[in-house]
Amino acid sequence: MxxxxxxxxxxxxxxxxxxxxxxxxxxxxxxxxxxxxxxxxxxxxxxxxxxxxxxxxxxxxxxxxxxxxxxxxxxxxxxxxxxxxxxxxxxxxxxxxxxxxxxxxxxxxxxxxxxxxxxxxxxxxxxxxxxxxxxxxxxxxxxxxxxxxxxxxxxxxxxxxxxxxxxxxxAETREAWRAALVAHFESHRGDLSDDSLVRLDKNPMRILDSKDPRDRPAADSAPDIDAYLxxxxxxxxxxxxxxxxxxxxxxxxxxxxxxxxxxxxxxxxxxxxxxxxxxxxxxxxxxxxxxxxxxxxxxxxxxxxxxxxxxxxxxAETVPSPAPEAVLVPLGEAAEAAAIGIIATLRRAGIACDMGFRGNMKRRMAKADSSGARYAIILGEDELARGEASLKDMKSGEQQSLALAALTEKLRAR
RNA sequence: GCGAUCGUAGCUCAGUUGGUUAGAGCAUCGGUUUGUGGUACCGAGGGUCGCGGGUUCAAGUCCCGUCGAUCGCCCCA
Known part of the structure; x- marks a missing residue:
């Protein structure tokens, strides 16, 4: 790596x-x-x-x-x-x-x-x-x-x-309180950690939230701002x-x-x-x-x-990454060519979809499944010749033949 | 900037008192008669063990350095 x-x-x-x-x-x-x-x-x-x-x-x-x-x-x-x-x-x-x-x-x-x-x-x-x-x-x-x-x-x-x-x-309150804090910590110089001795000069208020146990007694006994408000x-x-x-x-x-x-x-x-x-x-x-x-x-x-x-x-809890609505599974070169136009139409209609480019059908179906898509749209040569596609519901496993022209409406209806 | 722990495949890890070609699960890819996923089975690819030096016949295993991550300090919108 x-x-x-x-x-x-x-x-x-x-x-x-x-x-x-x-x-x-x-x-x-x-x-x-x-x-x-x-x-x-x-x-x-x-x-x-x-x-x-x-x-x-x-x-x-x-x-x-x-x-x-x-x-x-x-x-x-x-x-x-x-x-x-x-x-x-x-x-x-x-x-x-x-x-x-x-x-x-x-x-x-x-x-x-x-x-x-x-x-x-x-x-x-x-x-x-x-x-x-x-x-x-x-x-x-x-x-x-x-x-x-x-x-x-x-x-x-x-x-x-x-x-x-x-x-x-x-501003006045803050200055008065700050002066009181400096006076308080000056009188406890011997009890402070090295870090807090540096803070005393540079940033005295920071001693108040020091995590060093040596500082806690002095920090805890330091005056609150309330008396100076x-x-x-x-x-x-x-x-x-x-x-x-x-x-x-x-x-x-x-x-x-x-x-x-x-x-x-x-x-x-x-x-x-x-x-x-x-x-x-x-x-x-x-x-x-x-x-x-x-x-x-x-x-x-x-x-x-x-x-x-x-x-x-x-x-935050893990949020499920948004799944596409449908994944296209074209079979054969002619179908892959046709799929380019079909998926463009779907996407322009606002339907999130993806397409598998590699592997055999089994692979592409597995890809479609793991993407979490609701539908697989199977584009075979013979279906395309009839102007149709197979719409498979990935959850129920049901599959129906559909005219390509009806695809957008069918998916948008959901 | 200071102190400590850790560093083996994409991920999570195993690797006996240093001893042959470094393993597993998950993931990936391919297959189980070629157009159907989630399960099962078979198989494959993938690591110069963070990097560099040292000790040793021999180092993933020991030592030093370095880089990185993690925990605490510091600091902080």
Whole structure:
């Protein structure tokens, strides 16, 4: 298998059942986003490197060591997108979408991060993405969360997934809490793991969700944001949770759920499963009111989430791959020639069908059977001479002779 | 980037303390009187045992390196 040509590390060839499941996730997302009146948007797979460097933050691992950046032939530094949000915000500014705000947008496609591959974690992976740009209403957060919840329900995986919810407050709250956290962890410096000592300088809030047991006492005794929540921020969070309750979406408060980047405000959430090991987050997002400003636009509140298609597909049941309605079995050269016209007519009439090209009749019938087709259309020379074909019901085994002209109507009648 | 486990046909695996031409099931292809599938039987193709080096009379089996996958850490929409 691994001769000369090998897949690039962290990439995947998706086919067969996996491809069916992957497509089912995308199709379900597309159906659900229409129900919520989210517009489809297509964006470039690469952007100027500065778009991600400025929005995601120079100090993050994503920007400092996980981006696929390269210089193009014109000497510009470009980067394959490591996420959707930054590019979408750039588009919002470049395309003048502020006139249309609030905008409800949905997109999906490949994203790229140079990471150590694991199950459910690839260097080219695929995300669904939903964002509401230009709304500072908690109703936007609610709508996005209900959308995510319905997506999981339609995929049949909502049982194994829980919504964890937190608030990071407004800018002032967030700063006050952050300062309190730093003070708290400074006083416990001696108890922290090496990783968390680095976090203390770079990303102190991340100590809260550290998995290292050495960090847990200090993390667990750290102050919650609640004591620092400004009244408006508290009100915002209460409206979000009340909206979820009204919509019948189950959630749990996770006061240790945080976002490292400064432009995150208010709602932060993750839909988490324990069925995928360390890669447990299947949908994650939050409100990022400060991002578009950081990119050079005017102050624009926004909220959104992204979901890993591969992870959702791994949780989803196998979907039966769509079978053709009929398979043509031509016998002999003249029949094969005639079959080309017949199958073209059927397909133009919207009837999914296939044709076997090789083997003897027994083989072709076996092929027709394993395809799952409802009918086999047997085209023999003598039948063709009479302008007829044999239509065989693969389930009952019944077979009848039919005028070629009646074939389309007969199959479409079903 | 760090630590650990693993790597034999398309897939799932077997391969005894290193010992002759590396096996099975599934799948594929062909056949069981030549125009009829799902069952059964017969047969065939397909592997330089991830790759490279080393130890040995002898390596799929041991050692080293490398690549890849997996598990955890890290990071994360």
């Amino acid at each position: 691994s001769r000369n040509v090998q897949r690039v590390r962290g990439t995947q060839d998706i086919w067969g059942e996996d491809a069916d499941r992957f497509q089912a996730v995308v199709d379900t997302f597309d159906t659900v986003r229409r129900l919520y009146a989210f517009q489809r948007v297509e964006m470039p797979v690469f952007e100027a490197t500065s778009v991600f460097a400025r929005s995601i933050g120079e100090t993050t691992d994503i920007v400092s060591k996980e981006m696929y950046s390269f210089e193009d032939r014109g000497g510009d530094s470009l980067t394959l997108r490591p996420e959707f949000t930054a590019g979408l915000c750039r588009a919002y500014i470049s395309e003048g979408w502020q006139q249309l705000a609030p905008l409800k947008l949905a997109t999906h496609g490949p994203v790229f991060r140079y990471e150590r591959p694991q199950k459910g974690r690839y260097r080219q992976f695929h995300q669904l993405d939903a964002e509401i740009v230009g709304s500072d209403s908690p109703a936007a957060d609610v709508e996005l969360l209900v959308l995510a919840d319905q997506l999981l329900r339609e995929l049949g995986i909502s049982d194994g997934v829980t919504l964890q919810l937190n608030t990071l407050g407004d 400004a009244p408006e921020a508290r009100g915002f969070f209460e409206k979000v949770t009340a909206g979820l309750d009204a919509a019948g979406v189950a959630w749990t408060r996770n006061a240790r759920l945080v976002r490292g980047l400064d432009y995150y405000r208010h709602t932060a959430f993750e839909f988490v499963t324990d069925r995928l090991g360390a890669q447990g987050a299947v949908i994650a997002g939050g409100r990022y009111d400060g991002l578009i400003e950081a990119l050079g636009g005017s102050h624009t509140p926004a909220v959104g989430w992204a979901a890993g298609i591969e992870r959702l597909a791994m949780l």
